[in-house]
Amino acid sequence: MTQRTLVLLKPDAVRRGLIGEIIGRIERKANWTISALELRSLDQDTLEAHYGEHKGKPFYEPLVAFMSSGPIVALVVEGERVIEGVRQLAGPTDPIAAQPGSIRGDFGTIVRENLIHASDSEESAERELKLFFPGLV
Numbered sequence: 001m002t003q004r005t006l007v008l009l010k011p012d013a014v015r016r017g018l019i020g021e022i023i024g025r026i027e028r029k030a031n032w033t034i035s036a037l038e039l040r041s042l043d044q045d046t047l048e049a050h051y052g053e054h055k056g057k058p059f060y061e062p063l064v065a066f067m068s069s070g071p072i073v074a075l076v077v078e079g080e081r082v083i084e085g086v087r088q089l090a091g092p093t094d095p096i097a098a099q100p101g102s103i104r105g106d107f108g109t110i111v112r113e114n115l116i117h118a119s120d121s122e123e124s125a126e127r128e129l130k131l132f133f134p135g136l137v
């Protein structure tokens with residue numbers, strides 16, 4: 001089942017010099033392809049659209065502030081079962097609960113600053129890819 005997913009390397013990953021480390025882990029999985037990649041800063045509209053489901057939750061405002069605190073790297077990754085696969089590489093949301101060996105488990109301690117976002121379903125991937133890479137066919 002070939003899929004596409006949106007991956008974001010969050011501002012903490014960029015600040016800490018972990019772009020290569022994290023992208024390397026994605027590249028080393030067999031048969032996946034990075035088909036788009038961009039370093040950019042996120043505006044408020046994009047963040048509101050991306051995190052709309054969390055609006056009103058206590059962590060929403062600090063999350064949006066964090067995500068606009070520096071550049072992120074946005075990637076499109078394609079391949080067999082890539083949606084589930086990248087989320088396995090990332091580990092669970094809370095880096096302390098994440099297994100060592102996963103990206104969050106190896107590098108994170110803070111729930112908000114958990115290094116990486118990856119679409120959680122085909123529906124989310126479709127919506128998020130349109131938002132971040134509107135020119136994608």
Ligand SMILES: Nc1ncnc2c1ncn2[C@@H]1O[C@@H]2COP(=O)(O)O[C@H]2[C@H]1O
Binds near residue numbers: 117
């Ligand atoms: N309880 C929480 N406290 C702080 N940040 C959170 C909490 N739950 C989720 N988040 C952040 O909200 C983000 C939602 O998208 P992600 O799963 O990529 O990563 C999540 C964390 O960065």
